[in-house]
Amino acid sequence: MSDLTPNPQINISKIPVSGGIGGAIIALSMVSIILIGIPVLWYVVPAVIALGCGVALAFHFIRHKNPGAPWILPATKK
Numbered sequence: 001m002s003d004l005t006p007n008p009q010i011n012i013s014k015i016p017v018s019g020g021i022g023g024a025i026i027a028l029s030m031v032s033i034i035l036i037g038i039p040v041l042w043y044v045v046p047a048v049i050a051l052g053c054g055v056a057l058a059f060h061f062i063r064h065k066n067p068g069a070p071w072i073l074p075a076t077k078k
Helices: 021-037 039-043 045-062
Strands: none
Touching: 021 039, 039 045
């Protein structure tokens, strides 16, 4: 088979979706498809939501010394 032959598969990375309500609909539909397909994950969802909210709160309340300055330091010294 030639490499130039197009694949008739759906490639999710090629679907143009921006932020906002369209991105939220796509994200929620992907999560619901996975949860319907793998029912064992239903038990993990509350823990994942709680952990995500905890991390979001931690990021919200962490203050940096210089707001707007990069807080990931470069690997090499100048």
